[in-house]
Amino acid sequence: MRLIKQLFDFYLNSSIHVALAVYALGWITLIQFDVSYDENILYFIFFATITGYNFVKYFGIAKFHHRSLTDALKIIQVFSLVCFLLLCYFAMQLQLKTLISIGVFGLITFLYAIPFLPKNFYLDNQQNLRDVSGLKVYVIALVWTGVTVFLPLINDDVHLNADVYITAFQRFVFVVVLMLPFEIRDLKFDSLKLATIPQKIGVKYTKIIGFFLLLLLFASEFFKDELSYESLVKTLIIVLITLCFVFFTNKKRNRYYSSFWVESIPIIWLLIILFC
Secondary structure, three states: OOEEEEEEHHHHHHHHHHHHHHHHHHHHHHHHHEEEEEEEHHHHHHHHHHHHHHHHHHHHHHHOHHHHOOHHHHHHHHHHHHHHHHHHHHHHOOOOHHHHHHHHHHHHHHHHHOOOOHHHOOOOOEEEEEEOOHHHHHHHHHHHHHHHHHHHHOOOOOOOHHHHHHHHHHHHHHHHHHHHHHHHHHHHHHHHHOOOHHHHHHHHHHHHHHHHHHHOOOOOHHHOHHHHOOHHHHHHHHHHHHHHHHHHOOOHHHHEEEEEEEHHHHHHHHHHHOOO
């Protein structure tokens, strides 16, 4: 039983689960626009997510405590290196215009973790985008939207029409809502200077905001040129599932509630599309 827990914790801590979620959203985009499964861009997204998330999460630890790293963290470092090499391999299979777009989102991820701005813009001496007051959730949503909507379509030469931008708006809203349980969970740990949504308006109103954002997500589906009853039903199902997770979240939930179950919602969405 202990071994299973260790493997499960490694699965979460090494960002495999979140990478599957991002991969699922990328595949959903291809399905929504009738594009064939593109393993090169989807595998790139998967390995890039692992590399990017582990870089953001463990950069400071590895930098300042290199000699005292735990065995688990050392394994994650080696694993991340392997994923980076696989990332490079699949990047070489992509179009030049896709690589240029990747460079933009890669730069945002880099600045998210690396100190670079004057201290008076920041909460403390970390000086990175991750700690800019009130910015974290929107940076994550922006990167997820770009990686899971625009990259797959750009690489497969899909014309970026109004439906694409509506989908991008929906994806941005969806990721913001997915972040709310994490923000609520971290209320007791986050510095007040972070100015997260729950810190500014409270847990109750954060959930209300989540409800209206999901309502906006569903309503925007009606503005698409390519609209079907099937897509409406599937979107409604995932909206209701997401709403339930937001509604039942609280500060006392264990880390698996958000780190596993909430981050499973994109995977559930993909399974609904594939098998329902």
